[in-house]
Amino acid sequence: SRLEWHRLYQALGARPLSVGFMWQELPKDEDMVVDEGRAPLLRRKMSGMAEAFEAGPWPPDMNMCDPNINLLVLFDRLPPKAAIAAAFEQHVWPAYKFRSCMANGYWEARHATMDLAYHFLEVEVADEAGIDAWVQTAMLEVLSKDYPPWKVTLLNPRAGRPALFFQMHHAIGDGLALLYLFAPALGCPDGADAFASIPLPAALLPPERRRAPDESGGAARRDCCCGPSLSFVPFMRGLMMPALSRADDELGINAPLRDRTPYIKFNGHRVMTRFPLLPMELVKRIKNAHSCSVNDVLMAGLTGALRRYGAEVKGDTRLQQQGDKIEFKSMVMMALPRPMDSSDVDSTLSNNMLFVSCPLPIDEPTALGRLDRTIEAFNNLKSKPFVAGVACITNLVKGIAPTGVLRQVTSETFSKHTLLVTNVPCTTVPVTVPQGHEHAQVVREMYMVFPNVIPQVSIITYDGHVNVNIVADPALFPQPEALGTMFLEEFEAMVVA
Helix, strand or coil, X not given: CHHHHHHHHHHCCCCCCXXXXXXXCCCCCEEEECCCCCCCEEEEECCHHHHHHHHXXXXXXXXXXXXXXXXXXXXXXXXXXXXXXXXXXXXXXXXXXXXXXXXXXXXXXCCCCCCHHHHEEEEEECCHHHHHHHHHHHCCCCXXXXXXXXXXXXXXXXXXXCEEEEEEECCCCCHHHHHHHHHHHCECCCCCCXXXXXXXXXXXXXXXXXXXXXXXXXXXXCCCCCHHHHHHHHHHHHHHHHHHCCCCCCCCCCCCHHHHCCCCCCCCCCEEEECCCEEHHHHHHHHHHHCCCHHHHHHHHHHHHHHHHHHHHCCCHHHHCCCCCCCCEEEEEEECCCCCCCCCHHHHCCCCEEEEEEECCCCCCCHHHHHHHHHHHHCCCCCHHHHHHHHHHHHHHHHHCCHHHHHHHHHHHHHCCCEEEEEEECCCCCCEECCCCCCCEEEEEEEEECCCCCCEEEEEEEXXXXXXXXEECCCCCCCHHHHHHHHHHHHHHHHHC
């Protein structure tokens, strides 16, 4: 079996090379390890991806912060801390990664019970602005290795809306894994199935939730619609993408080339800014009028806002004029299918994702021109041969390159781009937390918060709105609130046009 071959590779001291185009975390053996002077310890080897996240995917001299996933959730009223802790104990703690500590390539279950004092905290702040200010520091926190690497903090303002802030080390899993894990704790005010409203592709759904082709509202999409000879071209384009990519041109919204060579150093200065809520109805009007995807519209709007910000706030002359071709790209994170079993929560906790480079038309002066060029650029991400080519070269490098080389490649690749964008769909209806509790509260807004070496824009579609925030160096974005206003205005411009 594949697992037996993987064990053989480990026994020989070789690095596992994934067969196929998608990196998947393979199950590991559980061993009872007894150290002198301590109780028996449940120990499990980390996957290659988890081990890389624990050790750090960047060169040490980059001074990068820990790769934590942070989630900010706003309520009208907070659920009781005891109710949240009970929901975690029921739905989350049973997953071995959530009850284990990181220990140099292993998961070690050192705690028989969930430590409420460590994992669940309450902090008082002045107001909603105080919540954002508190997040600026917390998002850079190094989680203790003496406990399972996650925490929940309830933020109680003396005025304004309260919030919940969830922190988790990326070694546990990616954003999609968390969506699956937390789904049982999400309820709907009318008792409906919240998970059923999440607009995910069938390949990313648990098997019991996948619809047959005749139930999907249209014909099933073919793997390749252009024939073997033509599908080879996008595959090779994806395969060669990392080698052919060059650094973005210097603009007021990215670091100078001298600071990006060979790679950007993390200076520790990051500010998180939430954008005004964007109505999904506005996005869908544009989407339907131009027969494109929601993601196409969102990325075109973001590109237009960045162009305006660079021209008007930073005074960038290249963005104030027309006709000057500009190299400008975003890294885009794509979630990949993974083994899923609703009866086994551990099966969903993995990091199965792919980072793809996508050019953005920041040199295009008109809103509809940017939308047309964004649609064209993102057609690559909708091409299975192209994605397979990117995945093939990614897995090949991960499978054979030493750790030092992997870190160098990762840092140099990121430094060639101006920003990174993540887009996670959530429910189209409001959800309550925790499900079934008499004091469950409705989630009003939610934001993924990621400090990164380049500016990171995180998008969550939820309950009829688009929740967007940017985490960026204030030297590059000294007035980030203006970017949020321009982002909203860009969609109004696309509707009018």
